[in-house]
Amino acid sequence: MAESKLTLKELSATPHFTRRSAQMAGTLTFAISTAMLGNAYAEEVALDKLVVEDERIAADSNPYAEPGAPYKAKTTSDKRRVREIADTPQTMTVLTKDTIEDSGKTELEDILSAQPGITLGTGEGGNSFGDRYIIRGYEARSDIYTDGLREPGLITRETFALEQIEISKGPSSTFAGRGSTGGAVNTVTKKASMEDDFVNLEGGLGTNAAQRYTVDANRVINSDLGVRFNALYSEADTPDRSPAGERRTGALLSGVYQPSRNTVLSADFYHFRADDRTDPGYAYDRSTGGFNEYDYVGQNGLDFQRSEADIFTFTVEHDFGRGVELQNKTRLGETANEYVVSAYSERFSNNLRSFGGWQENDYLGNQTNLIIDRELFGKRNSIVVGVELAREGVDSGSYTRVDYNSFDLDPYNADNGLWEGRVERNDANAELELKTVSAYLMDTVTLTDQWEVFAGVRYDHFDYSLKAIPRGESEFAEYEYTDGFWNGHLGVVYSPWENGNVYASWSTSSNINGGEADAGTNCGYGGLCNADDGSYTDIKPEESVNLEIGTKWELVDDKLLATAAIFRTTKDNVIEGADYESAGSGNTGKNRVEGIELGLSGKLTDKLNVQAGVAIMDSETLDSYFDGTHAVEGRGGISYPNYIGLPKANFAEKSANVQLSYQATPAFAFGGTATYSSEILGGQPDQGSSGSVKLPSYTVYDLHASYAFDEQLSLSANVQNLTDEQYYTAIYRGGSIVYLGDGRSASLKLAYKF
Known part of the structure; x- marks a missing residue:
C-alpha cells in the first residue's frame, strides 16, 4: 500500500x-x-x-526555518523567490531568529560585519556616519531592504523586531533595482499571528552598565484578526571606551486580518530612536604603520549620533486559486540621522577633528507582484510579474562649531576637554529627489525532474533632481536628469542526485550617477559626478556582471544545508572621482572581484547546530583614469599612484565565521562563535588601494549558553570577544579614523513566556 x-x-x-x-x-x-x-x-x-x-511550529517561532533545525532557513520571506533556498541558483546567507539570538549581537552592523565577504566602511567627510556595509568589495549602504522593500536612510538598525536576515550575494537587480553590485540585505520583521496568544518578556544586564529589556506579545482577537507588539529599551557603554555608548528605544506594532478565505491584509508601524555617542577609535600613523592609541575624545554635551525611524507598511495578498496570487505592498517612511563626532588626527597637525552632519529622508514606495505557479506548455512555470514605484527625498546639511576654544592637552590622554563650545545645525546644503518606475518579469521553469531554469529581466526608469552647494562654493546649483537601464538574471539548476544539485548563474546590476543619497555632490563617495567638461548627464550608469557556479546539498535528513560557489564580478563604466570634489572623470574605471564562498547551516547531529561560512576572494583594478599619466595631487600632500593592478580598498581577501550550539541536555545548551578577517586596506571606494594604510588581520571568539528551567522561564549568557582582542573593523581613506572593535563584554538575560 x-x-x-x-x-x-x-x-x-x-x-x-x-x-x-x-x-x-x-x-x-x-x-x-x-x-x-x-x-x-x-x-x-x-x-x-x-x-x-504534528509538526506545528509555535506562533513565536521563525516560520521560514526548517522544522527541527533552528539554524537552517528553508525559505526566504520574499515570495518572488519561488523556490527553496537549496534550489535557488545564487549564494545566499540566511541568519535565522535562533542564530541571531544565540550570537548575542543586537545591532545589524555587528551581525553583518561578522559574516564572510562583508566589511564595514567608515563615516567620513564625504559620506555620513551610520551603518555602511561593503559586500564582496562593493558599496551596499543603499542596498538594505526590509520585508522586500527598500529601507530609507543611512541609520542605525536594531534586531529586537527581526525574524530573519537574508543576504543575497552578487548582482540581483532583477529583485533589487539599482545597486546591489556585491549583494543586498533583506531584514524580515516579526509578523502578527492568528494562531496563539503569547507574551515573551526579556530582561538583561551586563558589563559596561548594559541593560536591555524587550517585550514580544501576540494577541488573537478572533479567528480572522491578530495583533503583535514588540518593544525595546536598551543602553550600554562601549566596552573600555566610556563615556562612549548607546541608548535605544523602539517599537513595532503589526496586525493581520483575513476578511475572506483567500484574502489577507497586514500592516505594521516601526518606531525607533537611537541616542548614541559614537567612538571613532584610534588614528593610524602613516610614518610607522602603527596606531596612535588614545582615550575616547568625544566632548561632553557636544558629541552625539542620533537616529530616528518612523515607517508604516501595508500589504494586501489575494489568492485567486489555480496557482495565481496577487501581492501589493506600500511603504511610507521617514528617517533621520544626525551626528557630531570628534576624532584625533595625526595627519592634520595633531589636532582634534570634528565631523558633523545631518540627513533627513522620506520614502514612498509601492510594489505589486502577480505570481503564477501552474503548468504551461506541459512544464511547471513559476512566473512573477511586478511593478515598483518609489519616491525618495533626502535633505542633508552640516553642523558648525561656534564659540570654539582649543586646549593644549595631550591627545593620547584626553579628558573630554580638548575643545569646548557649542554646535549649530546649518540649513540644508543638498536636497535630493529620486523618482523610480520599475517593471520586471521572472520565470522559473521545471524542464524535467533534473533540470530547472530561472530567467528574469527588469527595467528601471528614474528622474533625478539634486539641488546642492558644491564643495568650495557658496551658491546652490541645480542638477536634473532622467535615464533608464535594463538588467537581467539567468540561472540553471541541475539535480541528478536526490539531495544535491549544481547550478550556474549570470546576473547584472547598474548604479546611477549620484546613487548614494547621503553623498550629495561628493563624487568620490558615490555622490553626483561632473565629468571633466562639466557634464553630468552624459555619465552612464555603472554596469556589473556576475558569473557564478555552485553546488548545494541537503544533508542529515534535510536538516543541514551545505553550499559552495565560485564567482567573478566585473564592474565596468566605473565613475571615478578624487576626494570630495564634484568633478570626476566619468566612466573611466573598471575592476573585478573573484573568489570562492563556502557555507554550512543547520544540524550537524541531533544535538549540534552550526552556521558557518568562508569567503576567499581576490580583487583587481583593471582600468582607471588614475593610470600614472593622470596622477593628481590630493589633499594633505598625498600623491595618487597608478591604480591599475591594485586591489580594492575596504576589502578583506579572507574572512570566516563559525557559530556552534550544542544541546547538552533538553534544558542546557552552550556554544561559541569564531570570526576571522584578513588584513583590510584603506582607500577611497572603487579605487585601487596602494596599501599605504592597512588594518591587521584578527580573530575574535564569543561564547553563549542557555538554561531552560521549564517551558516558561529560561536564562541565557553571552560573552563577546572572550580574549579581549584589540582589533579594527574599518579604516578611513587617509587613516585618521580607525574603527576599534568592541572589547570584552558579558551579559545575562532572563526570559519569561506566558
Whole structure:
C-alpha cells in the first residue's frame, strides 16, 4: 500500500487552519476510516494511508526555518523567490531568529560585519556616519531592504523586531533595482499571528552598565484578526571606551486580518530612536604603520549620533486559486540621522577633528507582484510579474562649531576637554529627489525532474533632481536628469542526485550617477559626478556582471544545508572621482572581484547546530583614469599612484565565521562563535588601494549558553570577544579614523513566556 504523508505544517498553510481544524481533520479521518472498515468485508479496497504528523511550529517561532533545525532557513520571506533556498541558483546567507539570538549581537552592523565577504566602511567627510556595509568589495549602504522593500536612510538598525536576515550575494537587480553590485540585505520583521496568544518578556544586564529589556506579545482577537507588539529599551557603554555608548528605544506594532478565505491584509508601524555617542577609535600613523592609541575624545554635551525611524507598511495578498496570487505592498517612511563626532588626527597637525552632519529622508514606495505557479506548455512555470514605484527625498546639511576654544592637552590622554563650545545645525546644503518606475518579469521553469531554469529581466526608469552647494562654493546649483537601464538574471539548476544539485548563474546590476543619497555632490563617495567638461548627464550608469557556479546539498535528513560557489564580478563604466570634489572623470574605471564562498547551516547531529561560512576572494583594478599619466595631487600632500593592478580598498581577501550550539541536555545548551578577517586596506571606494594604510588581520571568539528551567522561564549568557582582542573593523581613506572593535563584554538575560 502506498503511503502519502500530509503534515500539520502543510495543513496549516491552508486558509483558516487552526488547532481546532487539526482536531476536526483527525476526527474526520477516523470517521471515514471506520466507515470504510464497514465495507471491507464486502470487497477489498486499496487505500492510500493518510498520516497526520504534528509538526506545528509555535506562533513565536521563525516560520521560514526548517522544522527541527533552528539554524537552517528553508525559505526566504520574499515570495518572488519561488523556490527553496537549496534550489535557488545564487549564494545566499540566511541568519535565522535562533542564530541571531544565540550570537548575542543586537545591532545589524555587528551581525553583518561578522559574516564572510562583508566589511564595514567608515563615516567620513564625504559620506555620513551610520551603518555602511561593503559586500564582496562593493558599496551596499543603499542596498538594505526590509520585508522586500527598500529601507530609507543611512541609520542605525536594531534586531529586537527581526525574524530573519537574508543576504543575497552578487548582482540581483532583477529583485533589487539599482545597486546591489556585491549583494543586498533583506531584514524580515516579526509578523502578527492568528494562531496563539503569547507574551515573551526579556530582561538583561551586563558589563559596561548594559541593560536591555524587550517585550514580544501576540494577541488573537478572533479567528480572522491578530495583533503583535514588540518593544525595546536598551543602553550600554562601549566596552573600555566610556563615556562612549548607546541608548535605544523602539517599537513595532503589526496586525493581520483575513476578511475572506483567500484574502489577507497586514500592516505594521516601526518606531525607533537611537541616542548614541559614537567612538571613532584610534588614528593610524602613516610614518610607522602603527596606531596612535588614545582615550575616547568625544566632548561632553557636544558629541552625539542620533537616529530616528518612523515607517508604516501595508500589504494586501489575494489568492485567486489555480496557482495565481496577487501581492501589493506600500511603504511610507521617514528617517533621520544626525551626528557630531570628534576624532584625533595625526595627519592634520595633531589636532582634534570634528565631523558633523545631518540627513533627513522620506520614502514612498509601492510594489505589486502577480505570481503564477501552474503548468504551461506541459512544464511547471513559476512566473512573477511586478511593478515598483518609489519616491525618495533626502535633505542633508552640516553642523558648525561656534564659540570654539582649543586646549593644549595631550591627545593620547584626553579628558573630554580638548575643545569646548557649542554646535549649530546649518540649513540644508543638498536636497535630493529620486523618482523610480520599475517593471520586471521572472520565470522559473521545471524542464524535467533534473533540470530547472530561472530567467528574469527588469527595467528601471528614474528622474533625478539634486539641488546642492558644491564643495568650495557658496551658491546652490541645480542638477536634473532622467535615464533608464535594463538588467537581467539567468540561472540553471541541475539535480541528478536526490539531495544535491549544481547550478550556474549570470546576473547584472547598474548604479546611477549620484546613487548614494547621503553623498550629495561628493563624487568620490558615490555622490553626483561632473565629468571633466562639466557634464553630468552624459555619465552612464555603472554596469556589473556576475558569473557564478555552485553546488548545494541537503544533508542529515534535510536538516543541514551545505553550499559552495565560485564567482567573478566585473564592474565596468566605473565613475571615478578624487576626494570630495564634484568633478570626476566619468566612466573611466573598471575592476573585478573573484573568489570562492563556502557555507554550512543547520544540524550537524541531533544535538549540534552550526552556521558557518568562508569567503576567499581576490580583487583587481583593471582600468582607471588614475593610470600614472593622470596622477593628481590630493589633499594633505598625498600623491595618487597608478591604480591599475591594485586591489580594492575596504576589502578583506579572507574572512570566516563559525557559530556552534550544542544541546547538552533538553534544558542546557552552550556554544561559541569564531570570526576571522584578513588584513583590510584603506582607500577611497572603487579605487585601487596602494596599501599605504592597512588594518591587521584578527580573530575574535564569543561564547553563549542557555538554561531552560521549564517551558516558561529560561536564562541565557553571552560573552563577546572572550580574549579581549584589540582589533579594527574599518579604516578611513587617509587613516585618521580607525574603527576599534568592541572589547570584552558579558551579559545575562532572563526570559519569561506566558
